[in-house]
Amino acid sequence: MKHKYLDNQAFSQHIIRWYRDNPRDLPWRETQNPYHIWLSEIILQQTRVAQGMPYYYKFVEAYPELKNLALAPEEEVLRLWQGLGYYSRARNLHFCAKQIWFELDGKFPESYAELLKLKGVGSYTASAISSFAFGEAQAVVDGNVFRVLARIFGIESDIATGKAKKEFEALANELIPKDNPAEFNQAMMDFGSRQCVPKNPDCENCPLKRNCFAFNNDLVQKLPVKINKTKVKERQIHYHVLTCGNDWVWKKRKSGDIWEGLFDFPSREGADESLDDALAQLNPEKINSEGKEYRHLLSHQKLNVRFSEWKLPTSSYAKLQKICEEQDFALVAEEEIERLAKPKLIVNYLKDQGI
DNA sequence: AAGCCGGGGAC
């Protein structure tokens, strides 16, 4: 693709020059260890650097080498991931660590094509690891790169479509200097996150303003084009918080819904009364009949949540055990609760309970 | 192609 303001080489030189004056100081840039870089890239998927940073430190400390992660129990990995969201990332991370350790002889994949085969590694992440750890000239295209290229080159394609993704990847791969791919990739992302920001960028002080199509055509606020259809669904969840002596009743969430693999409480949505029937057998004492109300906002769902708390007599313990077995509930002593990986909503609830 | 998957920060 030709550009009326800028040729490919001039563009990459401008971007890299800017980057050398304005680099972000990020810990995963100080290493070429592919395992650490992979860890950082998975953590940073759809996640701001500031939000992911503490998790990167936690994981590197808990699992300094791939072997440590491969040999860790999944429950522990999910517990470390607690609060970061998109929990499939953590399950895939653990799956891949085991796969690399046990099936690939502990040898981390070294090429874009091989990296792309890993669960949870798509074109962005494969490009990032292959360029940063192995010097391969594969251009990353993340949200920052979409924005920078759309504005500088005046591309009006809807970045939500697969066609546009291919278009941007082709352009980025044309622009990336083969002798310095890693620095170019870092530069593009830093430029997007610090200079060419989504809202109200400081274009007057941008070194590329003379060469920016969007700036010169008053399109900065319009580009990149993204047809967004985020439908937010409302949802009512009624949790039953059951305790018997020192034990709490928990439920590990199944696939096909949010928070797969994480622990919350037995719950019902809608008119299902089966849980209430089982509960009636246990002679519960209601702690509160109305239940505590919580509102929890997620990207795609608004959750209206009620917690009803029940205290069961210890004389019902045997019956409770039987029900837990039938219903696939877990009985967990209070001091073990901290080890369970829980959705943020449940963490907040427990905090209010002083747990 | 569209839907789904979390949580948080900026505005």
Next chain:
DNA sequence: GTCCCAGGCTT
């Protein structure tokens, strides 16, 4: 409230 974040998988 809306939009976006160092995206990827499933249907």
